[in-house]
Amino acid sequence: MKAIVGLGNPGKDYQDTRHNIGFKVIDAIADDERITIKKNSYNSLIGIGKVNTEQIILVKPLTFMNLSGQAVKAVIEAKQLDLADILIICDDVNLPIGNIRLRSIGSDGGHNGLKSISGVLATKNYPRLRVGIGKDVASDGSNLASYVLSKPSKKANVELEAAISKAKDAVYAWLEKDIDTCMNSFNEKVKD
DSSP, rough: EEEEEEEOSSSSSGGOOOOOOOHHHHHHHHHHHTTOOOOOOOOEEEEEETTEEEEEEEEEESSSSGGGHHHHHHHHHTTTTTTGGGEEEEEESSSSOOOEEEEOOOOOOHHHHHHHHHHHHHOOOOOEEEEEOOOOOTTTTTTTTHHHSHHHOOOHHHHHHHHHHHHHHHHHHHHHOOHHHHHHOOOOOOOO
């Protein structure tokens, strides 16, 4: 079994915000695979299904972003998963809008969800898929929270939908191949 965890914040107020891109990727996979995500277990909404021969659990933590690690740890312990068998999907303001980036290990990059997961698991060694949401903040980062918690424009939404599709393709590849192969296939060079 492999777990695909999309990070976001629960509730209607956050539903269409940039910070909830992880939830949107999970929803897109659930739609494709006809997996119902509704069971409230492990501090998360979950859905269990199969992609080809791989059993998967789709996870949308209900803990809010800053406490995502609690939900991730609960799933790992309940399903007895190795860290290599989870994929965390989150937004990334440091990537241009629409770009995606897979990593097998890494820093939290200032992302509070990843910071929580790394803290609770006491490691940074878990696969993650970052989806670029761009950055429109002051150099001191003062309006970062309002940016990630806001809803994108119609134009940005089109770019984010394309990124969700790319992210979904990367998830399907990760289910079948090793993370290094996926990184070589999906990581785009970011232009300066």
